[in-house]
Amino acid sequence: MIRLFGRHPYVMSILALSLCLAMFFAGRFTLRAIYWEAHRQEPVAAWMTVGYLGRSWGLDPREIDRLADLPVPNGGPLTLEEIATIRSVPVTQVITEVEAAIAALLAEQAGATKDGKP
Incomplete structure (x- = not known):
């Protein structure tokens, strides 16, 4: 993984940012789904x-x-x-x-x- 980041820093940075955004929106969706199911x-x-x-x-x-x-x-x-x-x-x-x-x-x-x- 470190070798990949060293060879392709821009691509790996974009991938890391994309994964963080995906996790943020998935967490937000999950929390809203749980809230509205209970209410x-x-x-x-x-x-x-x-x-x-x-x-x-x-x-x-x-x-x-x-x-x-x-x-x-x-x-x-x-x-x-x-x-x-x-x-x-x-x-x-x-x-x-x-x-x-x-x-x-x-x-x-x-x-x-x-x-x-x-």
Whole structure:
């Protein structure tokens, strides 16, 4: 290996860098896969964003926004608590609306799979 590095330093440096990058992205992928496997179908809480809920439940966050009549995020994501503050309603009301939207989307998915559609 040392002889190869001595003969072809640029090629071996590129190979070493490529291996380091591959290990970095493989580790990142593995950690995310483990995290989301453990956080599937999390109960709705005030600290969550619609994007987090969409990822946790495997649903489109914009569909959750549409069904729950939530504002589309403008800039950074908003937590359900922040949405409740903006709308001047209790956070429990927003949570109930989001839970109903999730249930409707899950029922829609279940109906689509029964009909033979993906």
